[in-house]
Amino acid sequence: MNDSSTTDAAQHDWTSFMEEMNEQFVDALEQNVEAQAEFVESWSETLESSADDERLGEGVQGYAKAYQVWMDAAQEMVERTADAAEGEEVDVEEFRDVWLNSANQAFKEVMSTSAFAAATGETVQDAMEVRQMADDSAEATLRQLRIPTQSDVEEIGDRLVELERRQHEVERKLDRVLEHLEE
Known part of the structure; x- marks a missing residue:
């Protein structure tokens, strides 16, 4: 080269x-x-x-x-x-x-x-409000269609838990009554 x-x-x-x-x-x-x-x-x-x-x-x-x-x-x-x-x-x-x-x-x-923190907080708050409105709207639509909503299912769950609590209380009382009768 x-x-x-x-x-x-x-x-x-x-x-x-x-x-x-x-x-x-x-x-x-x-x-x-x-x-x-x-x-x-x-x-x-x-x-x-x-x-x-x-x-x-x-x-x-x-x-x-x-x-x-x-x-x-x-x-x-x-x-x-x-x-x-x-x-x-x-x-x-x-x-x-x-x-x-x-x-x-x-x-x-x-x-x-x-x-920035305040603006972020406002944005999160706005997003949460929009989500709540969407949830409310979806629930209202489901109710009109006679479809169980999340709050309906949660209510049923709460009632079942309360029924179980009462059943256990009745069972405890019944056990005490039976113990007294056996004595």
Whole structure:
């Protein structure tokens, strides 16, 4: 092999590496922007629904911390890209890891706020109310169709347990009466 073909091969390898790195970087950046947009949208909806000024302030601080985590990740990505451009060997998976770790840290910043806890509590409460309405509606429909409902079965079960309790009590009393008669 001559120097020209070695140089061409090295140039081709470098070009391929940079193309792959650029694609990975663009993909990661697009995913990051989409994740941030979804995050900001859901977070702003959560904050708008919270009437407590203290909770709102804490929520904004949590978002600010999360935003800083994202910006630090972006800065790290730029630095690692520059390192790769200068010839340092940078594993493409390192870029993914930066975004994943940053996402985890950013969500941790947000989820540790009382605003997030309040919003989660409200969501759970709303879900429980919807479930109760669905259960009530299903039970009403089953009653109209003359099909036993869960509450009907539970009532029958409670009655059976009470009957068994009474039966055992009658048996104990009967045993005492028999003991007295035998004496």
